[in-house]
Amino acid sequence: MLTFYFAPHTCSLASHIALEDAGADYDLRRIDFGKTEQQSPAYLAINPKGRVPALVTPRGILTETPAMLAFVAQSFPAAKLAPLDDPFAFAEVQAFNSYLCSTVHVAHSHRMRGSRWVDAEDADSIAAMKKKVPQSVTACFELIERGMLRGPWVMGEAYTIADPYLFTLAQWLEGDRADLSRLPRVLEHRARMAERPNVNKAIAAELSS
Amino acid sequence: MLTFYFAPHTCSLASHIALEDAGADYDLRRIDFGKTEQQSPAYLAINPKGRVPALVTPRGILTETPAMLAFVAQSFPAAKLAPLDDPFAFAEVQAFNSYLCSTVHVAHSHRMRGSRWVDAEDADSIAAMKKKVPQSVTACFELIERGMLRGPWVMGEAYTIADPYLFTLAQWLEGDRADLSRLPRVLEHRARMAERPNVNKAIAAELSS
Numbered sequence: 264m265l266t267f268y269f270a271p272h273t274c275s276l277a278s279h280i281a282l283e284d285a286g287a288d289y290d291l292r293r294i295d296f297g298k299t300e301q302q303s304p305a306y307l308a309i310n311p312k313g314r315v316p317a318l319v320t321p322r323g324i325l326t327e328t329p330a331m332l333a334f335v336a337q338s339f340p341a342a343k344l345a346p347l348d349d350p351f352a353f354a355e356v357q358a359f360n361s362y363l364c365s366t367v368h369v370a371h372s373h374r375m376r377g378s379r380w381v382d383a384e385d386a387d388s389i390a391a392m393k394k395k396v397p398q399s400v401t402a403c404f405e406l407i408e409r410g411m412l413r414g415p416w417v418m419g420e421a422y423t424i425a426d427p428y429l430f431t432l433a434q435w436l437e438g439d440r441a442d443l444s445r446l447p448r449v450l451e452h453r454a455r456m457a458e459r460p461n462v463n464k465a466i467a468a469e470l471s472s
Numbered sequence: 473m474l475t476f477y478f479a480p481h482t483c484s485l486a487s488h489i490a491l492e493d494a495g496a497d498y499d500l501r502r503i504d505f506g507k508t509e510q511q512s513p514a515y516l517a518i519n520p521k522g523r524v525p526a527l528v529t530p531r532g533i534l535t536e537t538p539a540m541l542a543f544v545a546q547s548f549p550a551a552k553l554a555p556l557d558d559p560f561a562f563a564e565v566q567a568f569n570s571y572l573c574s575t576v577h578v579a580h581s582h583r584m585r586g587s588r589w590v591d592a593e594d595a596d597s598i599a600a601m602k603k604k605v606p607q608s609v610t611a612c613f614e615l616i617e618r619g620m621l622r623g624p625w626v627m628g629e630a631y632t633i634a635d636p637y638l639f640t641l642a643q644w645l646e647g648d649r650a651d652l653s654r655l656p657r658v659l660e661h662r663a664r665m666a667e668r669p670n671v672n673k674a675i676a677a678e679l680s681s
Contacts, residue, residue, distance in 0.1 A: 325560075325567055329566065351529060351543065381604050385600050387597065388590070395589055
C-alpha cells in the first residue's frame with residue numbers, strides 16, 4: 264500500500280494523476296498549507312524538506328516529482344506511462360520533466376515563495392521578483408510551445424508521465440499572468456488533459472479531502 | 473558516437489564524470505561562456521535553452537543533468553552506475569538528483585544569475601539575492617549532510633550517478649560562502665570523489681580544452 268501526501272493547487276497533482284493512471288492502490292493525505300502543516304514535526308519526519316509531494320511506500324519514502332513519476336511508471340509497467348525499455352526515449356521524458364521542475368516551477372515560485380531567495384522582510388525585492396514572473400513564466404512556456412510539446416501529447420502519440428506534469432504547471436498560467444496568446448498549443452494540451460476522467464478524479468479528490 | 477557540450481565550472485561536470493565512469497566514447501566540445509557562446513545561434517540550434525550540458529546522440533539531443541545521468545547509467549549498464557533493476561532504489565537516486573537540480577543548484581544560481589528572476593537593472597534586488605545565498609545554500613547542504621548522504625557514497629556502499637552530481641555542486645560551496653563547518657560529511661565526500669582518476673581526468677580535460 265502507498266500513502267500519498269499532497270496539497271491542493273501544488274505540483275503534487277502531477278504524481279496524483281499518475282497514480283490514478285497507473286491504477287495504483289493508495290491512501291490520500293492532505294497537508295494543510297493554510298496551517299503550515301508542511302512545517303509540522305509530524306510531516307517533517309516524513310519529508311524533512313517540508314514540501315509536497317511525498318509518497319510513503321513499503322520500502323521507504325520518496326519525494327521529488329520527477330523521481331516519483333518515473334517510479335510510478337516503472338512500478339506499474341502495464342499502464343505504459345513511459346518508454347521504459349528505451350533509454351533514449353525515457354531520457355527525453357525525463358529531460359522534459361527535469362525542465363519543468365528546475366526551470367518552469369522555479370520561475371513560478373518567485374511569485375509566492377520569494378523569501379526562499381531574499382530576506383522575507385525585503386518587500387522591494389520580493390515585489391521585484393513577483394513583477395518578473397509573467398515574463399519569465401511566459402518565456403519558459405514558449406520554449407515548450409515552440410519545441411518540446413510534440414502533440415497531441417508531450418512526447419507525441421504516446422501519453423506519458425510528462426503529460427500530467429505539464430498539465431499541473433499549466434494550471435498556474437493565469438495566476439502568473441503569463442501571456443496566454445503566445446501559448447495556444449500548451450492551452451490545447453491543457454484542455455485535452457482536462458477531458459481525462461483520471462485527471463478529474465484526482466482534482467475532485469484533492470478539493471474534497 | 474556521442475558529442476558532449478560543456479562549460480568549465482558548471483553543472484555539466486557531473487555528466488562528464490559519469491561519461492568517464494561509463495567508459496563511453498565521446499567528443500568533448502567546450503561552450504565559451506565568456507563569449508556568451510551559449511546564446512549563439514549555432515548552440516541554440518543544439519540546445520534552445522542556451523544552457524549546458526547537451527549531449528548529441530545518434531537518436532537526437534539530450535539536455536538536463538538528471539535525465540542525462542540516468543541515460544548514461546541505463547545506456548552503459550555494465551558500469552553499474554545506478555540500481556537499474558530496482559524501481560524504488562532507482563527513484564531514491566533520482567529524488568536526490570532532482571533535489572540537486574531544482575533546489576540546490578537554484579539556490580546557488582541566485583548569486584550569479586539573479587537576472588533570470590528580477591530585472592537585470594534592479595541592482596538592489598540582485599544584491600539582495602546574492603546576500604541570501606550563503607544562508608540558503610548552507611541550508612540545502614545541511615539537509616544533505618544530516619539525512620540524504622548515507623556514506624561513503626550518497627546512496628551508501630554503492631557509487632552511483634548521484635555522486636558526481638553532488639561533487640559538482642559542492643565545488644561551489646566556497647564561492648557561495650556556505651558555512652563549511654556545518655558540512656563535514658559533504659566535504660569528506662567531496663575529498664573522496666577528488667581522489668577518483670575519472671574525476672581528475674574530466675576536470676583536466678575541461679580546463680585544457
